[in-house]
Amino acid sequence: MIKLNIALFIVFIFTVISFASDISGKAIITGNEMEVRKAEEITILKGNSKAVTDGNIITASKMIYAKKNSILSAFGNVILLSKMQNGERFEVHGNSAHYYINDKRGEFWGDNTVAKYFAQNSTLPIILHARKICIDRNLETLNAYDDVTTETSSGTVYSDNVIFNGKTLNAIFQKCKKRPTACVSYNDRKGFYEADEMIFNIADNNKKIIMSGTVTGKIEIEDKTQ
Numbered sequence: 001m002i003k004l005n006i007a008l009f010i011v012f013i014f015t016v017i018s019f020a021s022d023i024s025g026k027a028i029i030t031g032n033e034m035e036v037r038k039a040e041e042i043t044i045l046k047g048n049s050k051a052v053t054d055g056n057i058i059t060a061s062k063m064i065y066a067k068k069n070s071i072l073s074a075f076g077n078v079i080l081l082s083k084m085q086n087g088e089r090f091e092v093h094g095n096s097a098h099y100y101i102n103d104k105r106g107e108f109w110g111d112n113t114v115a116k117y118f119a120q121n122s123t124l125p126i127i128l129h130a131r132k133i134c135i136d137r138n139l140e141t142l143n144a145y146d147d148v149t150t151e152t153s154s155g156t157v158y159s160d161n162v163i164f165n166g167k168t169l170n171a172i173f174q175k176c177k178k179r180p181t182a183c184v185s186y187n188d189r190k191g192f193y194e195a196d197e198m199i200f201n202i203a204d205n206n207k208k209i210i211m212s213g214t215v216t217g218k219i220e221i222e223d224k225t226q
Contacts, residue, residue: 027053027072027101029065041067049074053101057081060097072099080106084139084166090117092133108133115142119202126202127151128162139166148173150200154207155184155191157200173198175213184209193217 032047042064049063051072061076078097083089095110108115109132117126117139131146142164150157150171160176173180175196182198184191196213 027051029063029072031063043067051099054104055083056099056104058097058099070101072101073097074099078108080108080135082139088118088120090115090139092116092135094133104137106135108135115144117202122153124153128164130162139164141165152200152202154186155182157182157198159198169201169203171200171202173200179213182209182211191217 029043029045029049029051031045031049033045035044035046036042037044045063045065047061049060051058051063051065051074058072058074058078058080060074060078062074064073065071066073074097076095078094080092080097080099081089082091092106092108092113092115094108094113097106097108099106111131113130113133115128115130115133115135117128119126127150128142128144129147129149129151130144132144134143135141142162144162144164146160148157148159148162150159150162150173157171157173157180159173159180160178161174163172163174164170165172179194179196180198182191182193182200184193193209193211193215194217195211195215197211199210201208201210
């Protein structure tokens with residue numbers, strides 16, 4: 001066992017090799033304190049821990065890197081900062097996380113798990129709250145589970161789960177234990193809806209919500225004559 005302690009930051013560069021796909025990558029991890037366990041091929045970081053890999057930045061209070069399977073485990077105020085293929089940025093927050101470096105895949109969970117998507121032409125981000133959030137390939141897809149709340153400039157959707165496609169910018173909400181419900185605002189109207197399935201397109205040039213499966217709802221219109 002080797003312990004390294006430096007007052008400021010320690011930079012440790014390791015090469016990640018995927019034997020299945022024969023792809024090599026590089027990641028840089030830093031922390032106030034680093035412990036390297038050679039026999040187990042494990043690196044432990046404590047205090048202001050940070051990992052940079054393929055343009056993604058992950059910060060946390062503590063990190064554990066397992067070289068054998070290229071998994072980075074993070075604990076305590078975990079934040080992932082990244083960009084989608086179209087250049088729009090997103091971030092994910094959680095109490096804990098596993099990030100699979102070779103696959104660019106991550107799992108975040110805890111009471112304060114949140115994903116934020118910053119569209120280029122929108123002043124406010126799309127904010128998604130859930131108990132667990134899984135991302136794949138820099139947000140090509142995002143899956144969220146349990147007590148999901150999705151907040152947009154057009155309204156809010158409540159559901160058990162959601163699948164977000166980063167290429168089509170569609171969010172799909174489906175009935176599991178409960179039916180998804182939506183509160184949507186447009187002009188001087190507010191709509192309250194419930195359905196077995198909702199598909200929400202968040203693209204600025206094609207914002208719409210499609211509902212199917214015993215759709216119920218009501219519309220409230222603001223009286224401007226008063």
